[in-house]
Amino acid sequence: MLMGELELRYGEQHLRQVYQAKLKLRRQKVGESLQGFEADVKRLCHLAYPGAPIDFLDRWAAQTFIDGIRDVEVQRVLRLASFDKSREALVRALEVEAAYQVSESGYPRVGGAELIVEQSTTGGGGKSNAIKEILKRLERLEETGRPGRRSAGPCFRCGRHGHLKRQCTVRLPDQRQPGKLNSANVMDRPGRKHSNADALSRRPCGDCKHCEKIDENEVTSRRTTMVPSDDWTSESCSTIQQRDPNVGPILEWKERGNERPSWEMISDKSPELKTLWSQWDSLSIENGLLKRIWESADGKSKTMQLVVPKVQVPNILREIHGGVSGAHFGIDKMLKKVRERFYWVYYHEDVERWCKECDRCAASKGPKTRSR
Numbered sequence: 001m002l003m004g005e006l007e008l009r010y011g012e013q014h015l016r017q018v019y020q021a022k023l024k025l026r027r028q029k030v031g032e033s034l035q036g037f038e039a040d041v042k043r044l045c046h047l048a049y050p051g052a053p054i055d056f057l058d059r060w061a062a063q064t065f066i067d068g069i070r071d072v073e074v075q076r077v078l079r080l081a082s083f084d085k086s087r088e089a090l091v092r093a094l095e096v097e098a099a100y101q102v103s104e105s106g107y108p109r110v111g112g113a114e115l116i117v118e119q120s121t122t123g124g125g126g127k128s129n130a131i132k133e134i135l136k137r138l139e140r141l142e143e144t145g146r147p148g149r150r151s152a153g154p155c156f157r158c159g160r161h162g163h164l165k166r167q168c169t170v171r172l173p174d175q176r177q178p179g180k181l182n183s184a185n186v187m188d189r190p191g192r193k194h195s196n197a198d199a200l201s202r203r204p205c206g207d208c209k210h211c212e213k214i215d216e217n218e219v220t221s222r223r224t225t226m227v228p229s230d231d232w233t234s235e236s237c238s239t240i241q242q243r244d245p246n247v248g249p250i251l252e253w254k255e256r257g258n259e260r261p262s263w264e265m266i267s268d269k270s271p272e273l274k275t276l277w278s279q280w281d282s283l284s285i286e287n288g289l290l291k292r293i294w295e296s297a298d299g300k301s302k303t304m305q306l307v308v309p310k311v312q313v314p315n316i317l318r319e320i321h322g323g324v325s326g327a328h329f330g331i332d333k334m335l336k337k338v339r340e341r342f343y344w345v346y347y348h349e350d351v352e353r354w355c356k357e358c359d360r361c362a363a364s365k366g367p368k369t370r371s372r
Contacts, residue, residue: 019048027068034069034097038090041065061086069093073100237306238288244309246272246345251290254283272345276307283307292343305343316342317354328364331355 008014023044028037038061045061052060062083069075074096083089241247250273253261260280266273276283282293284304292305308316320326320337329337334351344350355361 016048016050019044023048023064026064028070030070034090034093037068038065038086041068042086055084058085059083062089065089065093071097234287234289240309240312241290241307244311246270246276247290247307247309249273250276250283250307251285254285254290272310275345294339294343303340305339306341308342308344310344313344313347313350317350321354321358322360328358328361 023041026041026044028034041064042057042061045057045064049057049060062085065086066075066078066083066089069078074093077096078089078093081092083092241251246269249266249269260277266277269277279292284291284293286304290307292307294303294305296302316338317334321334322328331352334355335348338347338351
């Protein structure tokens with residue numbers, strides 16, 4: 001009976017169908033190397049079919065590895081051959097990938113600038129159409145940007161075309177002397193990676209009157225500094241923590257010593273106090289205030305969070321959500337801003353309820369449409 005319970009808790013015999021489903025749906029992730037993908041496929045094969053022969057597992061892993069490769073060209077080459085082991089398919093895939101990288105490294109040079117084309121994941125046409133489009137644009141720039149000629153492109157600030165023929169100029173380097181231009185990269189990327197593409201395509205004008213008016217009407221933004229009220233000084237916060245029925249006992253025990261009280265002392269206390277008691281090692285006293293040490297997921301940074309009593313929670317949420325530094329953010333951004341400085345038990349539920357009950361947010365969103 002004991003062995004059966006241990007097998008049910010820690011064993012993997014009852015997870016065969018789960019591993020089989022994972023193996024069937026396994027595909028190479030974005031940024032995942034071929035070596036890591038092949039090793040994970042082999043691991044899933046052994047977990048999904050633990051009693052199968054070795055040659056069967058190798059062939060199954062090889063086929064799954066080929067079907068899950070993201071690069072269509074590499075996958076097409078591997079499908080033309082048969083592999084008995086996934087290791088052989090991995091070696092062949094690395095060779096094909098290296099061959100494609102070497103063949104694509106011989107990019108042309110236009111006017112002393114390096115032309116590198118990155119294939120877009122959206123739209124059709126492939127690399128050949130992208131290269132043709134870039135070459136056409138460079139030819140048009142060369143015609144309008146030779147020394148002695150002026151460009152009629154729009155100003156990057158005012159956006160006007162007609163009156164900028166005498167101000168905006170674009171000069172391309174002499175192709176007979178490419179050394180005068182430093183190496184630059186021209187890359188074709190999807191639109192989602194260039195939110196400022198319109199501003200990048202416009203060139204500044206020299207002495208445009210419209211731009212001078214914009215300079216006169218520019219608004220200088222200043223950083224808002226908040227002066228804490230009397231309720232948020234160190235002495236007042238320490239007093240409020242001492243008076244709180246949940247934070248006060250923890251603060252008192254921490255000041256006495258670093259030894260956590262026994263469970264018998266807090267067994268009849270509130271759930272909030274028990275939660276703080278369970279995080280005893282993460283609590284510390286700094287300048288007379290009880291704080292919580294919050295460590296990031298990667299373990300590289302630590303943040304000191306002030307343990308907030310229950311009476312101060314509405315003031316914090318009101319200031320963060322709709323105060324001077326708040327902008328009526330959503331639940332996720334509110335949680336991020338709260339975690340940067342404060343902590344209290346059940347703060348997730350309080351933040352979510354506060355965002356949902358905000359009158360201003362509800363009025364701006366409008367009523368929800370309900371389907372019949």
